[in-house]
Amino acid sequence: MARDRAEQQEIDASAKWPVLVFFGSALLWLIIGGALQLAASIQLHTPAFLADCEWFTHGRIAPAAQNALVYGWGMNAGFAFALWLMARLSAAALRSAGWLMVAAVFWNLGVFLGLAGILGGYSTSYELLEMPSFASLLLLGSYLMIGVWAVTTFSVRNTEKVYASQWYILGAAFWFPWLFLVARLMLSTSPVNGVVQSIVNVWYVNGLLNLWFVPLALAAAYYFLPKILGKPIYDYYVAVIGFWWFAICSACSAGSRLIGGPVPAWVATLGSAASMLVIAAVVIIGVNLLGTLCGNFAKAQKSTTLRFIILSIVGFMLAAALNFALSVRSFAEMAQFTFIPELRDWLLLYACFSTAMFGAAYFFLPRVTGKVWRAPVLISTHYAATALGVLALTVGLVVAGWKQGHLLNLSDVNFATITNEITPWLTYRSVALMLLSIGHLAFLINFVWIACPCCSPCTTAATIKNPPEMEAHQA
Amino acid sequence: MKNGLLIFSGAFATLALSWAGVVLTANNQLGSLTQYKDPVDDALYPAPLTGLANQGRLVYQDLGCVSCHTQQVRRAGFGSDIERKWGKHQSVARDYIQEMTVLIGSSRFGPDLRNVGSRIPDADYFYKLLYNPQTKFAGAPLAHGMPAYPFLFETRPVGSVQSSHKAIKTTADGKEIVPTARAQALVAYLLSLKDSYEYPEAKPFVATEKKEGGH
Numbered sequence: 001m002a003r004d005r006a007e008q009q010e011i012d013a014s015a016k017w018p019v020l021v022f023f024g025s026a027l028l029w030l031i032i033g034g035a036l037q038l039a040a041s042i043q044l045h046t047p048a049f050l051a052d053c054e055w056f057t058h059g060r061i062a063p064a065a066q067n068a069l070v071y072g073w074g075m076n077a078g079f080a081f082a083l084w085l086m087a088r089l090s091a092a093a094l095r096s097a098g099w100l101m102v103a104a105v106f107w108n109l110g111v112f113l114g115l116a117g118i119l120g121g122y123s124t125s126y127e128l129l130e131m132p133s134f135a136s137l138l139l140l141g142s143y144l145m146i147g148v149w150a151v152t153t154f155s156v157r158n159t160e161k162v163y164a165s166q167w168y169i170l171g172a173a174f175w176f177p178w179l180f181l182v183a184r185l186m187l188s189t190s191p192v193n194g195v196v197q198s199i200v201n202v203w204y205v206n207g208l209l210n211l212w213f214v215p216l217a218l219a220a221a222y223y224f225l226p227k228i229l230g231k232p233i234y235d236y237y238v239a240v241i242g243f244w245w246f247a248i249c250s251a252c253s254a255g256s257r258l259i260g261g262p263v264p265a266w267v268a269t270l271g272s273a274a275s276m277l278v279i280a281a282v283v284i285i286g287v288n289l290l291g292t293l294c295g296n297f298a299k300a301q302k303s304t305t306l307r308f309i310i311l312s313i314v315g316f317m318l319a320a321a322l323n324f325a326l327s328v329r330s331f332a333e334m335a336q337f338t339f340i341p342e343l344r345d346w347l348l349l350y351a352c353f354s355t356a357m358f359g360a361a362y363f364f365l366p367r368v369t370g371k372v373w374r375a376p377v378l379i380s381t382h383y384a385a386t387a388l389g390v391l392a393l394t395v396g397l398v399v400a401g402w403k404q405g406h407l408l409n410l411s412d413v414n415f416a417t418i419t420n421e422i423t424p425w426l427t428y429r430s431v432a433l434m435l436l437s438i439g440h441l442a443f444l445i446n447f448v449w450i451a452c453p454c455c456s457p458c459t460t461a462a463t464i465k466n467p468p469e470m471e472a473h474q475a
Numbered sequence: 476m477k478n479g480l481l482i483f484s485g486a487f488a489t490l491a492l493s494w495a496g497v498v499l500t501a502n503n504q505l506g507s508l509t510q511y512k513d514p515v516d517d518a519l520y521p522a523p524l525t526g527l528a529n530q531g532r533l534v535y536q537d538l539g540c541v542s543c544h545t546q547q548v549r550r551a552g553f554g555s556d557i558e559r560k561w562g563k564h565q566s567v568a569r570d571y572i573q574e575m576t577v578l579i580g581s582s583r584f585g586p587d588l589r590n591v592g593s594r595i596p597d598a599d600y601f602y603k604l605l606y607n608p609q610t611k612f613a614g615a616p617l618a619h620g621m622p623a624y625p626f627l628f629e630t631r632p633v634g635s636v637q638s639s640h641k642a643i644k645t646t647a648d649g650k651e652i653v654p655t656a657r658a659q660a661l662v663a664y665l666l667s668l669k670d671s672y673e674y675p676e677a678k679p680f681v682a683t684e685k686k687e688g689g690h
Contacts, residue, residue, distance in 0.1 A: 043622060044584065047608070051622035058622050059539020121537035125578055130539075154479060162479065170479070171486045178490055182498070192502055194571040198579050199501045203493070211490070244485065251493035260549040261579060262566040267501055333554050337545055337583035408583060411558030415586055419620040 007091065009367075014093035015084045016368040018100040020451050022080035023361060025108050027444050029072025030354075034440055036065035038433045045426040055119045063130040064118045070128060070208070071139065072111045074349060076104075077357040078216045079146050082169045084364050085223060086150050089166050090157030096149055103145035110138030126187050126201045128208060133188050140180060147173045164222040164239045168215035171247060175211040179204050195263050199255070206254035209348045211247065217312050217356035218285065224363065225292045228303050234291025242284035249278040256327035259336060275327035282320040289313050304379055308359025311387060315351025318394065319344055334409055339422075340401035343394065350436075351390045358386065358443065365450050374449040378442040385439030392432035400425035505568050511674050520672040523573045524664070531664025534657050536576060538624070545580035546589045546668070551679060560594060561587040562670060567677045570670045585621060593669035601662045602628075602643045602654050627658035 040062040042049050050056040087094040094100075114131030117123070123130040131139075150173045154166065183204035186192050192200060226233050233239060255263075255271025293300055293310070300306040322344045325331045335341070362379065366372055373379060400422045407418045510519040524532065535541070548562030556562060566589055571577050595601070600617075603610050606628050608618040628643070633651045641659075642651035654662070 044620065047620055047622040052625055054626040057538060057624065059542045060537075062542045063539055123537055123539060125536040125539065125541050125576060127581065162482070167482055170482050171489075174483065174486050175490055178494075182494065186498070186502075191575065193506045194508060194574065195568045195577055195579065196498075196502045196505050197577040200498055203498050207490070207493075244489075247486070247489045248492065251489050252496060254493070254497060257581070260553050262547050262568050262570060264501065264504060264568070267497065270497065329553075333549075337581065341581065404583075409555045411555040416616065416619045423620075 008088065011087050011091065011093050012084070012364070012367045013370075014095075014097070015087050015364075017097050018094065018104070019080045019084050019364065019368050021101050021104045022076045022083070023365070024447070024451060025104065026073050026076030026080065026357075027440075027447055029068050029076060029108075029111065030440050031437075031444060033065050033068030033073055034433070034437045036061055036068055038430060038437060040065050041426065041430045041433055045423045045430065054121070060119050060121070060123065063123060063127075064115050066128065067118060067130060068111070068115055069349065071114065071131075072108075074213060074353060074357075075143075076107070077354070077361075078172075078212070079104075079107075081220065081357055081360045081364070082150055082173065082216060083146075083153070084368065085165060085219060085360075086153045086169055089159070089163050089223070090153050091159050092153050092156050094149070094153055099145060100149055103142040106138055106142035107146070110135045110142060113138065124188060126183075126197070128205050129183055129187060129201065133184070136180070136184050136188075140177065140184075143177055143180070147177065164233070164236075164243065165219035167240075167243050168219040168222070171243075172212045172215040172219075175207065179207040179211065195261075198258065198261065199263060199267060202257040203254040205345075206257065207251065209345060210250035210253070213349055213353040214246075214250075214316065217316060217353045220356040220360045221289050221309050221313055224305050224309050224359065225289060225300075228306050228363075229292065229296045229299060231292065231296070233288050234294070235287055238284050239288050242281050242288065246278065246281035246285065249274045249281060253278060253323075253327070256323070256332075257341070259327070259329060259332040272327040272329070275323055279320065279324055282317065286313075286317065304383065305359040305363040307383055308355045308362065308386070311390065312352050312356035312359065315347050315355060315390065319347035319352055322347065334405040335401055336405075337408070338401035338405040339397045340405065343397040343401060346397075347394070351394070355386060355390070358382070361443075361447075365447070369450055371450050373446055375446055378446045381442040382439040382446075385435050385442070389432050389436035389439065392435065393429060396425050396428045396432055400429070508569055508572050510572070511569060511672070513672070520674070521570060521573050521670070524667055527660050527663040528667035529575070529664075531660035531662065531667075532574075532576065532578075534661040535578065535664055538661075540588075541578045541580045543580075543582055543584040543621075544586065544588045545583055546587065547579045548587065548589050548670075556587065559586075562590045564670075564673045564677045565679075566670060567674055569674050569676065585618065588665065588668055590670055591668050592666040593671065596666065598662050598666060599643065601665055602658065605654075605658060605661070606643055606652065624658075627661070628652050628654055 039050060039056065040058060043051070043058040043061070047058075050061070051058075054060075083094055083100070110131075114135030117132035117135055118130050122132040124132065129136075150169060154170060183200055186200045187197055191197060222233065222239070251274075253271050253274035255267040255269070256275040257271065259268040259272065261268070290313070293313075300310060322340065326335060326341060326344060362373070403425070404418060404422050407413045407421060510521065512519055546566075548564070548566045549556045550565035551557040557564075566579075570589075571579075604617045604621070605624045607623050607625075608621040609616045609623070630646070630650050630652050633642075633645060633649055639651060639653050642653050645651045
């Protein structure tokens with residue numbers, strides 16, 4: 001046991017610098033992306049806000065915010081988490097920290113240039129692929145450098161079993177470059193004809209969210225629940241069915257985003273059917289995760305990590321329910337061009353993925369740095385702001401989207417009326433986004449304290465301290 | 476699952492299935508769609524964009540108009556697109572084959588623009604809208620939630636002889652506000668947005684009734 005622990009510390013330490021660099025840059029992008037998102041949200045109820053400046057017109061700032069949050073925050077945080085967890089679960093030290101840090105520099109350079117491209121007017125206008133081509137090349141190149149190390153760590157593993165979290169990480173590591181490369185080739189390098197472009201675009205967006213962000217969130221949930229609660233995953237044997245079912249169905253569910261659109265009917269029908277079938281996987285994953293949680297809720301509430309993970313599971317379920325509703329034609333007829341699909345995507349990216357990364361970071365950052373979190377009050381602030389913000393934003397966008405969709409379908413209601421009706425709810429959304437930003441700032445301050453080598457002395461006590469309630473189960 | 480190779484090949488097969496099943500099949504079906512030759516006047520539809528309108532498409536793209544505007548008309552009976560006069564018939568794949576970048580959009584924070592060129596065939600209206608959407612027009616603002624695009628216009632002193640015929644307004648201190656080349660291209664693009672031709676595949680499907688007493 002003592003040897004195990006020493007080994008684990010060695011593995012955690014091997015991931016220190018890559019994790020800090022990736023997670024630190026992720027947090028910076030989270031702040032920048034959050035600010036841009038807030039500005040874009042304000043513009044929807046106060047159109048004059050920043051309108052005079054071409055770089056910050058709504059049509060540029062909104063995709064820039066989205067890209068900053070997806071490629072800047074989301075993917076950087078995902079890299080930090082996945083590399084660390086892969087090393088831990090494979091019981092192998094993370095190699096080539098130097099390479100990873102070079103890749104991190106290029107990745108962030110790519111995101112920076114891409115955002116500058118969007119704000120400067122070189123957007124491609126394809127959702128989540130707005131970045132100009134030169135930035136994509138940097139992103140893809142550095143991704144390959146990063147992904148290869150996750151796979152290498154796995155292939156030199158010192159364990160017999162391959163755990164559920166590893167399936168999800170491996171899947172995600174492999175799916176993203178394919179999705180990205182194919183989408184870029186079929187949209188920018190040699191563009192396909194007509195609406196096939198729209199099909200490629202939704203295939204990419206759907207794949208990125210469901211085959212990259214969600215798997216990493218699930219990897220976190222599958223790891224931390226048993227780890228911290230000290231009991232195995234409930235009915236673990238069905239997890240493998242859940243994994244494949246989720247992967248296959250959500251990979252095919254893209255078409256439901258094009259219901260009623262100028263595409264052949266089978267595209268939307270296939271997508272809708274797959275979106276509905278995903279529910280079976282959500283139920284299986286739910287049995288695994290909620291079953292583990294059942295009876296241990298009070299214990300889970302004591303761990304910051306698990307509180308965030310529970311939030312993430314709730315976000316995952318909500319997004320799945322909303323996606324199911326949106327693939328029903330009669331609901332899509334009302335809701336498809338409103339704020340409701342936007343809410344679905346936001347739930348996947350934020351309520352499901354980002355909260356899982358917050359929870360994971362509260363666990364791995366003390367372990368890789370060998371320090372303790374400085375200010376518990378900032379942790380509570382972060383959690384409270386996140387939970388309230390997610391709730392507020394979900395309610396706000398559901399109401400706004402509902403009203404908007406209902407009024408859009410009444411042909412005698414003019415646009416000014418619709419805008420007036422939903423404006424209060426959009427104002428409310430801006431407030432919710434501000435709340436989330438407060439949480440982000442609290443987290444950033446705590447992160448700086450724990451990450452900066454000069455901020456607090458390295459406490460050996462913290463390194464050795466591995467309280468049983470924090471890490472009871474050897475996965 | 477213990478085998479890394481199994482996970483890898485499964486993951487490969489999963490995405491291969493969706494890529495082949497959704498993207499490649501759609502490309503196979505629609506990728507070679509060509510213009511439709513009208514049997515009566517022998518003309519080809521849809522016609523390509525004019526040069527200026529095509530430049531305007533780039534402005535539309537770079538300003539991110541797609542964030543708030545769709546360009547797709549849903550069929551009669553599915554939403555109120557036809558009742559709102561956003562189009563006379565539903566949009567079909569063939570409508571888009573001349574477009575280098577297909578911008579069907581996914582948000583209707585603003586109205587659909589697929590046929591805005593036939594709905595409002597008035598360049599001056601668009602210039603005013605872009606310069607200041609809050610301009611009163613028949614007692615109400617042109618567009619309530621839309622940002623202004625003042626950077627698409629230049630304010631300059633009125634020329635010695637007369638003001639430019641393109642000027643949208645003259646200010647009190649003797650200056651005129653003139654659309655820049657980008658604004659002109661964008662408006663040309665907006666005016667070009669009209670799917671005038673109804674292809675056979677866009678016609679609503681009418682089920683032929685069974686003959687009475689037929690077997």
